[in-house]
Amino acid sequence: MSANSVRASGRLTGTKKSGATVPTIRPGLKIRTKLLLLVSFLLVIPWMGYESVREMEKFLLEGQEQALELTTQGISSILGNRSELFDSEIGVSELAGATLPNLIKEIDEPLAIDAPSEIWAQAVGEMVNFTGFGLYECGPDYRPDSLAVRHAMSIDSTMIFAYFEIDDDILVFRNPDLLSLDTNDQIRLTIQKKSGEILRYLLTPEGPGRLSIYLMKSNWSEVVDGEALREIAGTIDPDEYGYAVKLRIPIAFLGTGSKLKFEIVDVDDDQTREIRQIISTEPDPFLHKFGSVRLVTPALAKLIQPVYVSEANIMVWDQFFRVRAQVGSVFPSIREGFGRSSDEQSFLSSIEDRFFEFFEWILRNPARGMADMPTDSSREDRRLLNKVIGDGVAVSERRRYGDAKLIVTAAPIWAAGQIQGAVLVKQSANKLLTLQYETLQRFTILFLGVFVFLAFAILVFSTRLTYRVGKLQRETEQAATAEGRLLKDRIRAGARSSDELGSLTRSISALLQNLGQYTRYLEKLPDTLAHELHNPLNVVNSSLENLQYNHQDLADDKHLQRARNGVGRLRSIITSLTEAASLKEALTQEQEQAEPINLPDLVRSCVEGYQAANPDHRIIANFKDFPAQVMGVPDRLAQMLDKLIDNAIQFGTPKGLIVVNIQPSGEGVDLAILNDGPPLPPDIADRLFDPMVSSARDARKTHLGLGLYIVRLVAESHRGVVSAQNRGSDRGVEVTVTLPLISNR
Amino acid sequence: MTTVIAVVEDDPDQRENYSDVLTAHGYEVRTYPDRPTAEAAFNLELPDLAMLDIMLGEDMNGGFDLCMQLRNMSSTLPIIFLTARDSDADRISSQRMTAWDYITKPVSLEFLVARVHALLKIADQLQTAPAESATISVGSLELNENSMLVHWKGQPVNLTLTEFWIIESLTRNPGHVKTYDGLSDVTRQGLVERNTINGYIRRIRNKFRTLDDSFDRIQTVHGTGYKWEQDST
Numbered sequence: 001m002s003a004n005s006v007r008a009s010g011r012l013t014g015t016k017k018s019g020a021t022v023p024t025i026r027p028g029l030k031i032r033t034k035l036l037l038l039v040s041f042l043l044v045i046p047w048m049g050y051e052s053v054r055e056m057e058k059f060l061l062e063g064q065e066q067a068l069e070l071t072t073q074g075i076s077s078i079l080g081n082r083s084e085l086f087d088s089e090i091g092v093s094e095l096a097g098a099t100l101p102n103l104i105k106e107i108d109e110p111l112a113i114d115a116p117s118e119i120w121a122q123a124v125g126e127m128v129n130f131t132g133f134g135l136y137e138c139g140p141d142y143r144p145d146s147l148a149v150r151h152a153m154s155i156d157s158t159m160i161f162a163y164f165e166i167d168d169d170i171l172v173f174r175n176p177d178l179l180s181l182d183t184n185d186q187i188r189l190t191i192q193k194k195s196g197e198i199l200r201y202l203l204t205p206e207g208p209g210r211l212s213i214y215l216m217k218s219n220w221s222e223v224v225d226g227e228a229l230r231e232i233a234g235t236i237d238p239d240e241y242g243y244a245v246k247l248r249i250p251i252a253f254l255g256t257g258s259k260l261k262f263e264i265v266d267v268d269d270d271q272t273r274e275i276r277q278i279i280s281t282e283p284d285p286f287l288h289k290f291g292s293v294r295l296v297t298p299a300l301a302k303l304i305q306p307v308y309v310s311e312a313n314i315m316v317w318d319q320f321f322r323v324r325a326q327v328g329s330v331f332p333s334i335r336e337g338f339g340r341s342s343d344e345q346s347f348l349s350s351i352e353d354r355f356f357e358f359f360e361w362i363l364r365n366p367a368r369g370m371a372d373m374p375t376d377s378s379r380e381d382r383r384l385l386n387k388v389i390g391d392g393v394a395v396s397e398r399r400r401y402g403d404a405k406l407i408v409t410a411a412p413i414w415a416a417g418q419i420q421g422a423v424l425v426k427q428s429a430n431k432l433l434t435l436q437y438e439t440l441q442r443f444t445i446l447f448l449g450v451f452v453f454l455a456f457a458i459l460v461f462s463t464r465l466t467y468r469v470g471k472l473q474r475e476t477e478q479a480a481t482a483e484g485r486l487l488k489d490r491i492r493a494g495a496r497s498s499d500e501l502g503s504l505t506r507s508i509s510a511l512l513q514n515l516g517q518y519t520r521y522l523e524k525l526p527d528t529l530a531h532e533l534h535n536p537l538n539v540v541n542s543s544l545e546n547l548q549y550n551h552q553d554l555a556d557d558k559h560l561q562r563a564r565n566g567v568g569r570l571r572s573i574i575t576s577l578t579e580a581a582s583l584k585e586a587l588t589q590e591q592e593q594a595e596p597i598n599l600p601d602l603v604r605s606c607v608e609g610y611q612a613a614n615p616d617h618r619i620i621a622n623f624k625d626f627p628a629q630v631m632g633v634p635d636r637l638a639q640m641l642d643k644l645i646d647n648a649i650q651f652g653t654p655k656g657l658i659v660v661n662i663q664p665s666g667e668g669v670d671l672a673i674l675n676d677g678p679p680l681p682p683d684i685a686d687r688l689f690d691p692m693v694s695s696a697r698d699a700r701k702t703h704l705g706l707g708l709y710i711v712r713l714v715a716e717s718h719r720g721v722v723s724a725q726n727r728g729s730d731r732g733v734e735v736t737v738t739l740p741l742i743s744n745r
Numbered sequence: 746m747t748t749v750i751a752v753v754e755d756d757p758d759q760r761e762n763y764s765d766v767l768t769a770h771g772y773e774v775r776t777y778p779d780r781p782t783a784e785a786a787f788n789l790e791l792p793d794l795a796m797l798d799i800m801l802g803e804d805m806n807g808g809f810d811l812c813m814q815l816r817n818m819s820s821t822l823p824i825i826f827l828t829a830r831d832s833d834a835d836r837i838s839s840q841r842m843t844a845w846d847y848i849t850k851p852v853s854l855e856f857l858v859a860r861v862h863a864l865l866k867i868a869d870q871l872q873t874a875p876a877e878s879a880t881i882s883v884g885s886l887e888l889n890e891n892s893m894l895v896h897w898k899g900q901p902v903n904l905t906l907t908e909f910w911i912i913e914s915l916t917r918n919p920g921h922v923k924t925y926d927g928l929s930d931v932t933r934q935g936l937v938e939r940n941t942i943n944g945y946i947r948r949i950r951n952k953f954r955t956l957d958d959s960f961d962r963i964q965t966v967h968g969t970g971y972k973w974e975q976d977s978t
Contacts, residue, residue, distance in 0.1 A: 534829035538850040542762035545854040575938050602967055609968025635943050638967040
């Protein structure tokens with residue numbers, strides 16, 4: 001039914017011409033969204049970066065491991081075939097001690113025997129706990145608050161300093177009146193000389209201060225010699241929990257290859273004076289062996305000192321699983337610490353901190369993993385050394401302690417075909433991981449910056465592009481009306497831009513110019529055609545008249561008459577062509593001649609004239625008079641009405657009825673001409689008001705289809721709208737012109 | 746003495762047809778295809794009436810140039826433009842050169858001869874003595890049928906022959922409507938469209954309004970025609 005109703009509007013708000021085919025638009029994204037999506041592909045870069053750094057980590061760890069292996073092998077070959085370094089005769093005396101994790105601490109300044117306990121405790125460093133659990137001397141009723149021992153030793157060039165902190169609920173000193181020496185709290189020192197000779201020394205207090213030291217028989221109750229020993233010096237300082245014992249033994253007194261054992265003897269009852277508990281520094285009291293002996297060989301230490309590796313711990317062991325030398329630590333020194341100083345807390349740095357916190361949340365900072373690094377890993381080391389010393393192969397492994405990563409390599413030291421010891425190198429991988437972490441951090445910051453910048457740039461670019469495209473689109477759409485009439489012949493926006501869009505704008509401008517020229521040519525064509533046709537028509541006309549004049553007898557000749565009729569029709573065709581062509585120009589010129597007109601008056605007087613001129617038809621003004629002032633040129637409105645009536649007569653039934661109606665319509669007034677002719681042909685319905693469109697099929701009637709075009713031109717010049725629709729009943733067409741009323745001021 | 750009519754027309758067929766019909770009516774016709782030959786002939790001897798086409802071959806405004814030349818030679822020579830060009834600009838140009846008539850093609854030869862007669866008669870009248878007797882007064886309008894002179898409130902109105910005939914016809918029965926058909930007959934051009942009549946009326950009104958802004962005597966009777974309104978006083 002849409003074909004039955006058509007509106008042609010002089011305004012741009014008119015609907016799109018239904019005749020134009022609009023391709024179905026595939027659903028899709030806008031340019032800006034597309035570009036931003038493209039940018040989001042950049043997010044692959046950090047992932048790639050992360051992956052490559054991870055790969056690099058693997059590669060670097062392998063490299064580190066290999067380097068460490070090389071170091072280990074280097075050290076083992078340096079130390080190879082040098083049995084003298086592992087000779088027990090070399091270096092300081094052997095010192096007894098059960099499971100001291102590290103070597104005895106070496107100190108530069110000797111400790112004074114009567115210096116406060118705190119100084120000693122500080123000097124000897126970390127102490128080892130000995131408790132009575134599992135020891136037969138202590139028995140099942142052992143309580144740690146009754147007796148517990150902490151012990152450590154240090155050494156300088158001539159002396160060994162042993163320090164004990166003993167928890168004892170009741171301190172019982174020696175009663176000088178009693179002959180027996182094993183009836184009070186005491187310390188027993190056993191020295192095994194290299195020769196195998198065993199010497200037993202009793203260190204017994206008669207009160208706070210100096211200890212008395214005696215060489216004892218094997219039953220620990222009788223003295224070999226009543227004389228107190230002078231070489232060994234010791235003091236006892238009772239304290240809140242028990243007492244501290246400081247002991248100084250000259251190295252020379254012990255001699256090379258000696259072994260040591262301490263036993264702490266607890267007597268709690270002042271009366272019975274029974275030995276209640278004994279805690280020994282011996283690892284396995286049942287075997288009655290002296291504990292694992294720790295030896296340090298300074299020559300070895302000196303040899304491996306130069307191969308110090310950062311955050312690495314190098315240990316040289318002998319075949320008896322004894323540490324002979326040790327250099328470095330897996331822990332970073334304080335100076336190289338990870339912690340960042342947070343003295344200044346500006347706003348920016350707090351944002352930075354927030355960012356780093358977030359970043360650490362995503363990527364674990366390996367520096368934190370150092371907290372998981374164990375201080376004692378001797379058990380794993382022992383397992384590794386078993387393999388190295390037992391099988392004679394170099395071994396490397398990576399260990400994980402929580403977030404801490406440790407690379408451990410070990411290689412055997414050979415001497416004359418015999419395994420003499422092993423080199424064990426441990427290095428923290430956390431430094432490497434920290435580097436990796438920092439790389440990732442820098443990369444991420446850099447990438448984020450680039451990404452934000454790029455995204456912003458593309459956003460700006462695409463917004464500008466979209467704006468320009470939109471502007472171009474708007475201007476292009478505004479260049480022609482919905483009916484296809486050109487309003488302007490160039491697009492100014494962005495025409496000077498050098499890019500493709502500017503080029504497109506220029507192309508469209510050129511296209512519009514060409515179209516404009518062509519349109520002007522087309523518009524002028526009827527005029528030109530008319531002008532050109534006038535001359536031959538005049539020839540034919542004047543020739544015919546001459547013919548008739550010269551041959552008066554031919555006046556009634558039917559052929560001459562027909563020729564004259566033909567000339568007449570040709571003439572009216574040309575006239576209507578020129579009328580339409582010149583009308584547009586004339587209408588613009590006459591704009592200022594517009595005056596207020598009462599439309600009903602004008603129409604009524606016109607209709608009277610039409611009825612007089614067309615007696616065959618009934619032409620009725622079917623409206624009541626009412627004031628409807630419109631602004632217009634009366635002649636042109638009459639001309640428009642002429643064309644409407646002509647059209648209604650031509651397409652109405654012979655002797656039919658034509659009704660002219662006027663009624664208010666919103667802001668305007670509707671002028672409707674109704675006839676009783678056949679309905680509008682659907683094929684031309686939507687082009688009815690275009691020039692040269694007609695449904696006339698009668699060859700003898702002249703109809704160029706310019707009548708309704710003229711109606712439209714006049715209506716539009718009066719800011720009106722024309723429309724045509726079939727009447728509800730079968731027959732009849734209604735053409736309506738809506739003109740704006742003069743607004744009441 | 747025979748009356749000499751000069752016809753300047755580039756199309757030989759039309760030229761000959763004009764010549765034939767005018768000769769048949771007893772005029773001596775001299776035809777020229779272009780401006781140079783016509784100019785040369787006019788310099789030797791002036792015709793009694795000149796019929797000019799505006800466009801002469803490639804010479805777009807040849808007719809106008811000839812008109813000016815002739816008008817310089819004689820102020821009373823009747824000049825008719827007979828052209829296919831139908832624009833207001835051309836009509837105004839012809840008026841400025843004081844052409845006596847402007848007829849658009851195609852023209853009816855019968856009416857053409859009538860016009861020639863009329864113009865020659867008027868020219869004759871002007872040369873001998875302007876006859877006061879033939880002057881008709883309708884209110885402030887005075888018009889002399891013989892000399893084709895029209896005065897509005899004492900001022901001369903420069904009208905073409907067709908325009909004069911329209912005014913004459915309207916003022917013959919002041920207050921009565923002259924229909925389009927009637928006016929069409931008056932223009933003596935054969936079948937004339939309403940729009941053409943409207944054009945004539947519009948130009949006539951404009952001419953009066955250049956003399957008198959408040960001129961409103963010619964009233965439109967929409968759909969029918971025009972009438973000359975009587976002076977109210």
